[in-house]
Amino acid sequence: MSNHPSKERTLVIIKPDGVQRTLIGEIIKRYEKIGLKMIALKMLVPTIEHIEKHYTLDPEWRRITGEKTIKGYQSKGLTPPSMDPLEITAKILENLKKYMTSGPVIAMVWQGAHAVEIVRKITGGTEPLTSDTGTIRGDFVLDSYQMSDGDNRAVRNLIHASGSVKEAEMEINHWFKPEEVLNYRLVQEQILYDVNLDGILE
């Protein structure tokens, strides 16, 4: 049953600021406690090429992110630095490359029911200023686009999490060799997913 919802996978990266803030344990705890299963983990300092490829696995990412950023400026009544989405994203990508290669990161694969959506929910919205309280970004970091754009750097939001199942598949292949992603059963999966809750009572 490899397409059962409980088998969904997502990529999570604890970015260099998350490692420096000593939040590795706190972040892992939140994904673990909801019932997700960690099936791969590594610590590394990514190369610039690896990060560029990561953000451009989706050929549409440059356009979509540029358009989103322009709309963000306009919705706050501000003038975007450029009306060309690709020019905007080129700058964002430069800053992301500096940020993401500045120190060690933790790359992980998490598996479980609706893993992509659940991880995004626990992680919170991209801009920490507006991420909901109770989410990782909402609870542990206070950056904003206003401040990061003004200082010409990437917004520090602790975590990357895949945005869709398709994105997750591409990103997992980008960060992990197939043999680094493990197949195993966690005992708690019986309570989370088994249809018949038999075998509890003696």
Ligand code: GDP
């Ligand atoms: P995520 O999936 O929640 O990380 O967000 P995206 O995939 O949309 O964006 C990836 C990265 O691009 C973010 O972590 C930010 O560093 C950057 N980014 C996205 N949207 C904006 C924006 O509106 N303004 C700025 N300055 N950076 C952005």
Ligand code: MG
């Ligand atoms: Mg994304």
